[in-house]
Amino acid sequence: MTFAKKLHMPLILMGGVLLGFTSMAHAQGTPVCGARQVTLSTSDGEGMNGMSHAGTVLKLDNHSRTACSLPAMPRLVFEDARHRTLKITSRAIPGMHPGPVMLPLTVLAHGSVSSEVQWVSGDVYDHSACITPAYVTLQLDNQELRAPFHGGRMCGPQDQGPTYQAGAFRRLP
Template identity: 40%
Template sequence: MNASDASKMKRISAACIGAWLLAMASACTTSASADVQPCQPRQLELSLDDGGGDFNGMSHGGTYVVLRNTGASACRVPARPDVTFLDAHETPLRASLQPIPGMHPGPVLLPVEIPAQASVRASLRWVTGEVFDDTQCIDPVSLRIGIGEGALTTPFRGHLCGSRAEGPLYQMVPFQSPGRTE
């Protein structure tokens, strides 16, 4: 085997290992099956849960975002839907999802199935302190989650900060099934 053939074998082996890892990761997700219909906002309830302070400390805050399927059949939602923070007049406030380093444009996230009468949850985290040289903060009064062609809105209490150049940023861990009916 010459050097060119050895190089090709290494590339093929690396590709095979990458494909195997991707297959294993896909097998462990809670993604929705293709025959499950997308959720409609009317069949979902949106709530927030501070987790008893799970996210608070060191100039950070956060909450769990919980979607409950009140319908009679399973449906699916995007793993990371659009999130909008709103003021008292329901005007969107400037806040952006913080990009994951090295993941541009980002990971492919499959929809998540919500069984009938069950819930899924995601977590949001943000900086709460004025820790930037030129800090900009917002104090939203509600949170809107985009679902299909509609949206769900719930009251929200939080103080999000970021640099004036970027604006407040938040992190979102995608929706995951808690493995139980809530």
């Protein structure tokens, strides 16, 4: 295991990525986005769906008069209709593990950011496990934002379950 991996793993396991970003955001003078000032929505995946793959765009809108910050990489949890957590895990984007250090992103007052999320949607594995989430939850510091999930089913090998890849948040014009 490389030094970078040794250094990176405890941060992820302890949730320190968010804690680290929170500390950095406060140090820069921009408060962390709170669940009361931002809203989360998802697209229907138009333009992102293809052969055995699907996707959605997560959109985060700051409806307050104050800029706020959030981690550059979204941490997501998928839930069923009863809000029970589903076994769907994040998969690192090639070239992003452990990846570059990504500073928090400032969401301007009345501004918006988005992240593209993609996954396998087809029964393409020898022994597939497919799940259809009802909700997606974005974890922000010690808060959560939940939105209906319109992306359809997510599939993966039966022994691992479905996985997804989420890109970094970026500002929208």
